[in-house]
Amino acid sequence: MTTLIKNGTIVTATDMYNADILIRGGMIAEIGKDIAKITEEMIDATDRYVFPGAIDAHTHLGLADQTIPTADDFESGTIAAALGGTTTVIDYAHQAADVSLQDTLAAWMRKAEGKAVIDYALHLSMYDWTDAALDEIGSLINAGVTSFKCSLVNARDANDGMLYRTMRRINEQGGLMCVHAENGQVIGALTRYLLNNRRGEPRFYPLSRPPEIEGEATGRVITFAEMLKAPVYFVCLSSAHALERVKSARDRGSPVYAETCPHYLVLSQECYEDGNGQGAKYVCSPPLRPKWHQEVLWRGLTSNDLQVVASDHAPYNFKNQKDIGQEDFTKIPEGLPTIEHRLPVLYNSGVLKNRISLNRLVDLLATAPAKIFGLFPKKGTIAVGSDADLVVFDPTAEGVLSCELQSSKADYNLYEGQKIRGAVTSVFSRGVPVVKAGKLVGRTGAGEFLKRRTFVAQ
């Protein structure tokens, strides 16, 4: 199939210019002025931006069949992603206790196959840091799964010795360690203290996970990474405290990378104070922070101390899931519906408020995650030979974010009623239309598994 996107304003991480894009065989075949070829399809992109398809490097679409199921699976989750301008997701395959990494990977492949509307890749989230698990890393890398998440909160028997050893083994085999950095032991102590003192309501939740222990854990991980000269990538960084540790490591030249999420940039701890019992809707880990952290994170995005904005989409319903924890926040499943609104939130709160440029928007949402996670230049940019994963964006459109209008099956919207400018009008995945005139036209199961290359320092 051949398609011509005429007269759009092409935006990459480095350039912005007016040109036509010729798509042939799923790839970008030609970029130039006034391409005069007859194609099967033609899109007029006059006065519209053409972005590379966004890459969401942190999703949880495979948790829909768990004891506490997420609202979205690989089908509804990737549909929501596509409608929001995302053409690749990197989902976390979660290892359960006593399950091998290979079996975890196989289970996640089955969950995604025949369901994903857009392309997908996988990280492996390691629950067991045992020799048996660490011995499997090489085979996972050969299968195209090249990044391994270690949570300092949830992993079994996570202690500093295990962390150091796990990091060394991942690095020796060419894997990239992704870390959820909060001090799990202190969270345990604080949580017990709060519950023992009848402070179990959602408004007390952030007191169980203060930013100081995110900063502490981030610094500790960086210490080990620098000893090992190993690259490390922090997921869902939420606080100034953690960013300060990342920034000083990067200033020393260490290969330390970090992502934040849209909710940490625009929502604050005040959400938990909601007097109408809605605070549980915002329970995620790490928690939302006091408002002043937001400007520090925005500065981190402009200074490149933060390289990626990912969604950490883990959508739980408010009714019968989040609201059961009104008296005990430990009963609230942690996670938010975020996959659909990453581009609109970053465009409105970042670009239109002059905090980041359009080029930086593309870098944070597409180019940097493609480079860090071994997908570039097949994904993450607009160049001849790259996959034709493209988003046509109308900057003049006006809309509103609401549960009623969203595609995610979660029963609430974090940004309910918020007016926004700009809209995704068309999305292509390897040259095939997935979204047309803002409506889904993509096919369930059309998404392909992407084998990723190993990490190369950026």
Ligand SMILES: [Zn+2]
């Ligand atoms: Zn997550």
